[in-house]
Amino acid sequence: MKKAAARPPGRPRGFDVDSALDAATQVFWARGYSDASLDDLTAAMAISRPSLYGAFGDKQALYLKCIARYRGWVLGAIGATLADAADPPNALRRMFAEAIALYTAPAPEPRGCLLASASVSEAPLSPESRESVALALASVEAVLADFFHRAGLAPDGAAERARLTATFLYGISGRARLGVNAQILRDDVGRFVALLDWGRRGPAPIDADRDNIA
Amino acid sequence: MKKAAARPPGRPRGFDVDSALDAATQVFWARGYSDASLDDLTAAMAISRPSLYGAFGDKQALYLKCIARYRGWVLGAIGATLADAADPPNALRRMFAEAIALYTAPAPEPRGCLLASASVSEAPLSPESRESVALALASVEAVLADFFHRAGLAPDGAAERARLTATFLYGISGRARLGVNAQILRDDVGRFVALLDWGRRGPAPIDADRDNIA
DNA sequence: CTTTTTTCATACCGATCGATACGAAATCAT
């Protein structure tokens, strides 16, 4: 039906847009925004500078496209793994295991999470970048909250566990980028999942002296 | 005894080294390594380029000095707060509260943890940078393990809680840099501390289906 | 064919990067 829309006039593009975006994502992921030069990007994407600008706009626009693409990919992967509601704790562990495998894959350096890196290197960028990353984080939390809710927790308790889990995942990502062994990360995940109390339908109990914080 | 060693020959330095390092740390903290230009640094440090190079070496050496200085400062602060063993959960919460206050202080943007930022922006740097940051993370975990051990946990359990807590702190830092409200972060800390079981002297219990991960 | 439209390759732009050469200024030693 809506196939390739025949072919538009003019010289056809000599590269695949999605593949080029994937290659650019790898560069940004490994080197961060500022350290990814246009030479690095065009070399990895195997296109010329004018092609890059014609297809994606400037460097920041390309970066935002990579972020959005990565966000969608991650959300899909997390959602798919957490869809199995038969054994919630095990589903959560599998989600973490997949994330750890992604974060520690040698490429050639451990990378952590692209969104975590983006949250640091967006310093010189526009507020759009921060909003894009914050949106991704909020989306992950939403997927997790839905998961915990389906696992039997009340909305409040589910939202709390979602934030805790997202925070922990963020920490796992950072330690992965620092080179922490994947097995250690998996062990930590096991302890974390074990510590979450899945039975309660409300918020977890709070110590009496909690108000001493402030 | 070992006072200021009289005064060395030559023109005396016109600025305070520690103050300059503090100013440089602020710049690196806010902008990351690559985005902190020498103009930014010299402007914040109120010194000229040759003075910077004469006193600290090149940009990377200055960065490593800032990292080491920050690491020592953080370790001291964490150690001091966790020294109070009267009420371990409360001491841990105070430590987190201080960290959150540091991470979310407007300056003018929320900054998170310098070490977390460093773990991302050390891409173009030498392995020295990664080792310095990894050392800092290990030191934090060591301080936390000692704290949990003093709180009554067995060495294994203490080390596990230390890794979990360090990971969670890392995650808090990242969310802080993304602009998450400090009160939400404090609430999450409250839940996290409540979830840790302080009574047990051994490792936390693990679900039976743990081996399904691999 | 010619015309039109889009992509692509080369070469280049001004700006900014990290780093330094040079000499004046400031202090100690004599």
Added chain:
DNA sequence: ATGATTTCGTATCGATCGGTATGAAAAAAG
């Protein structure tokens, strides 16, 4: 005083940065 030594201000270096002008190449339309 003079010389030695170190710091500091200015001015600048070559390299690299992100971004672009120009024209050839490749397709559809006439």
